[in-house]
Amino acid sequence: MATEPTELDTHDVELERELSSLLDVERFPPPEGFRKRALLSDPKVYEEAEQDWQGWWAKQAEELHWFKKWDKVLDDSNPPFYKWFVGGQLNVSYNCLDRHVEAGRGDRVALNWLGEDGSERKLTYADLLADVERFANALKDLGIKKGDVVGIYLPMIPEVAVAMLACARIGAPHNVVFGGFAPEAVRERMEFAEAKVLITVDGASRKGTITPIKQAVDLVVGDLESLEHIIVIAAHGTPCEMRSGRDVWYHEIVAAADAKCPAEPMDAEDPLYILYTSGSTAKPKGILHTSGGYLTGVTATHRYVFDLHPDEDVFWCAADVGWVTGHSYIVYGPLANGATGVMYEGAPDYPHKGIWWEIIQRYGVTIFYTAPTAIRACIKWGAEYPRKFDLSSLRLLGTVGEPINPKAWLWYHKIIGAERCPIVDTWWQTETGQIMITPLPGITETKPGSATTPFPGVLADVVDEHEGKTIKEGQGLLVLKRPWPAMLRTLYRDDERFVETYFKRFGNTTYLVGDAARRDKDGYIWVIGRIDDVVNVSGHRLSTAEVESAIVAHESVAEAAVIGQSDELTGQAICAFVTLQGTIEGTTEIEEAIRETVAAHIGKFARPKRIIWSNDLPKTRSGKIMRRLLRDIAEGRALGDVTTLRDPAVVDMLGQAIATAPEED
Numbered sequence: 001m002a003t004e005p006t007e008l009d010t011h012d013v014e015l016e017r018e019l020s021s022l023l024d025v026e027r028f029p030p031p032e033g034f035r036k037r038a039l040l041s042d043p044k045v046y047e048e049a050e051q052d053w054q055g056w057w058a059k060q061a062e063e064l065h066w067f068k069k070w071d072k073v074l075d076d077s078n079p080p081f082y083k084w085f086v087g088g089q090l091n092v093s094y095n096c097l098d099r100h101v102e103a104g105r106g107d108r109v110a111l112n113w114l115g116e117d118g119s120e121r122k123l124t125y126a127d128l129l130a131d132v133e134r135f136a137n138a139l140k141d142l143g144i145k146k147g148d149v150v151g152i153y154l155p156m157i158p159e160v161a162v163a164m165l166a167c168a169r170i171g172a173p174h175n176v177v178f179g180g181f182a183p184e185a186v187r188e189r190m191e192f193a194e195a196k197v198l199i200t201v202d203g204a205s206r207k208g209t210i211t212p213i214k215q216a217v218d219l220v221v222g223d224l225e226s227l228e229h230i231i232v233i234a235a236h237g238t239p240c241e242m243r244s245g246r247d248v249w250y251h252e253i254v255a256a257a258d259a260k261c262p263a264e265p266m267d268a269e270d271p272l273y274i275l276y277t278s279g280s281t282a283k284p285k286g287i288l289h290t291s292g293g294y295l296t297g298v299t300a301t302h303r304y305v306f307d308l309h310p311d312e313d314v315f316w317c318a319a320d321v322g323w324v325t326g327h328s329y330i331v332y333g334p335l336a337n338g339a340t341g342v343m344y345e346g347a348p349d350y351p352h353k354g355i356w357w358e359i360i361q362r363y364g365v366t367i368f369y370t371a372p373t374a375i376r377a378c379i380k381w382g383a384e385y386p387r388k389f390d391l392s393s394l395r396l397l398g399t400v401g402e403p404i405n406p407k408a409w410l411w412y413h414k415i416i417g418a419e420r421c422p423i424v425d426t427w428w429q430t431e432t433g434q435i436m437i438t439p440l441p442g443i444t445e446t447k448p449g450s451a452t453t454p455f456p457g458v459l460a461d462v463v464d465e466h467e468g469k470t471i472k473e474g475q476g477l478l479v480l481k482r483p484w485p486a487m488l489r490t491l492y493r494d495d496e497r498f499v500e501t502y503f504k505r506f507g508n509t510t511y512l513v514g515d516a517a518r519r520d521k522d523g524y525i526w527v528i529g530r531i532d533d534v535v536n537v538s539g540h541r542l543s544t545a546e547v548e549s550a551i552v553a554h555e556s557v558a559e560a561a562v563i564g565q566s567d568e569l570t571g572q573a574i575c576a577f578v579t580l581q582g583t584i585e586g587t588t589e590i591e592e593a594i595r596e597t598v599a600a601h602i603g604k605f606a607r608p609k610r611i612i613w614s615n616d617l618p619k620t621r622s623g624k625i626m627r628r629l630l631r632d633i634a635e636g637r638a639l640g641d642v643t644t645l646r647d648p649a650v651v652d653m654l655g656q657a658i659a660t661a662p663e664e665d
């Protein structure tokens with residue numbers, strides 16, 4: 001389980017003094033000016049939603065355009081396989097695009113896109129609709145039909161949104177793979193989902209260097225039986241081979257396609273997308289989201305959590321579209337709400353460490369949403385970067401992805417929000433699809449470090465780990481005791497694992513989140529971290545088993561055990577205990593080669609920060625690695641009972657090894 005990272009020093013005496021004086025403030029009420037204009041400012045909304053929670057969600061669904069209204073809000077006859085808005089028909093891309101164009105909002109900018117090299121594109125709702133219609137037809141021309149899975153492996157360019165919406169338009173579930181994953185991981189995800197098409201790019205720009213992508217993909221996907229086509233976007237003119245009959249250029253198929261592609265009516269429960277995420281085993285889980293409930297959940301939460309006034313606001317979620325945050329709050333929620341958004345191609349420190357703040361100034365961003373790990377990086381770089389830019393357009397800030405330590409919260413509040421912007425610390429998961437525990441910025445008094453209370457209509461609880469009994473005040477397991485519209489419907493083609501992972505512990509109506517949490521005397525929830533073998537590195541979710549299997553793929557490695565270790569910047573960092581084959585000595589060369597192996601199998605972000613050579617690992621007499629003990633050793637905590645160990649001497653040896661092991665920067 002994660003422990004809180006040690007606090008970062010801002011190296012600014014004055015600022016340190018100001019932040020420590022704020023540390024004593026327990027609660028931050030919504031600023032009066034904000035509250036007065038907020039969409040929701042009356043706490044009664046919680047009671048109303050509670051009295052008739054299905055009715056509350058139905059009211060949210062009514063905000064969308066339905067080709068045919070539902071017959072039943074919720075079918076809960078076969079838990080945990082819930083169905084929402086049964087009998088209803090809608091199209092997600094119609095809701096995100098056509099609806100706004102038909103209402104005369106076609107000229108509104110949907111996406112302000114900024115490239116790493118400073119190039120800019122502004123796509124209005126009408127532009128986006130035109131691109132999506134053509135590309136949807138191009139997909140159809142390639143033989144893609146409703147239900148066919150389409151893989152997307154793209155950097156942060158507008159075409160990623162076009163591709164997702166085009167899939168939604170024709171009912172082809174997309175399967176987006178984060179651009180930071182290695183091609184090997186792309187292959188695996190295409191294979192599991194039997195994708196028929198993969199949409200990728202010739203090359204991607206990262207910190208001024210163009211990396212060939214199509215070429216790298218070719219090396220691993222060549223023999224995938226299901227993959228009929230690769231669509232390549234020519235973004236940088238990077239040379240790549242095009243296999244005749246299989247590979248096509250995006251611009252060519254789009255130019256040849258018809259301009260009009262009416263949106264297909266979809267059943268509310270038709271799949272919208274699959275998104276692979278890490279679980280306790282090395283095999284990623286294909287989270288399946290469907291259409292009507294998902295869109296209802298993300299649209300309502302986007303509107304109310306971010307207090308969206310679509311005519312005035314500029315909303316920027318600085319996540320990558322390859323994670324669920326990007327799906328729900330760069331693409332679907334904001335576009336369904338007719339918001340004006342921002343998309344930045346590059347890293348937060350390229351071309352300079354103030355680029356994010358420059359973007360806020362440039363586009364007049366009013367609502368900004370990012371991860372605690374990014375805030376901690378900004379703290380490390382120094383307040384002088386944000387101070388160089390005019391951030392006065394901001395009125396609301398958000399965080400997601402991991403617990404935020406109070407000092408980082410206060411820095412965000414003071415340096416970025418100038419003490420005028422409420423902060424919404426939003427807790428949710430790939431599985432939940434939508435924000436679940438969060439302040440409502442015009443109502444909730446926030447406490448730094450707490451995601452506060454469940455969104456109206458959501459029933460979360462903290463329970464004891466044995467019997468599942470409610471813990472009114474104190475620490476336990478976080479569970480969700482009632483279905484919600486954007487919940488995952490199953491794991492793609494693996495109903496059994498779905499039930500086993502989330503519903504075995506406390507029965508079919510209690511969703512086990514996988515996080516530990518504490519509830520305080522006021523009922524506020526403080527999420528502590530994962531209880532399973534999932535590690536959260538810079539908000540990137542990884543399974544220890546996944547990293548272990550990548551490490552043992554290196555020829556010199558006999559065995560490996562991976563844990564998450566607290567890290568002041570990334571929240572958690574990968575720490576690997578490695579036993580080498582026979583007499584092989586651990587050297588810096590092997591260490592680097594192991595990191596490269598992990599980068600090649602999963603992606604650079606999964607490279608272990610620390611590698612600790614160990615002749616043996618602490619194991620029970622039955623041979624199971626005791627990860628809990630490894631975590632205690634790595635965190636320098638007192639060790640519990642070690643008498644069940646096969647060889648207790650291993651513990652001393654590892655204690656010494658960890659004290660001297662170097663770290664990768």
Ligand code: PRX
Pocket residue numbers: 277324325399400401402403404425426427428429430431451513514515527528529530536539540541
């Ligand atoms: O441990 C929780 C943490 O991130 C996990 C979900 O990761 P993922 O599916 O990748 O989705 C991340 C973005 C929605 C959770 O189980 N987490 C997410 N948000 C918070 C959080 N932990 C504490 N506070 C949060 N606000």
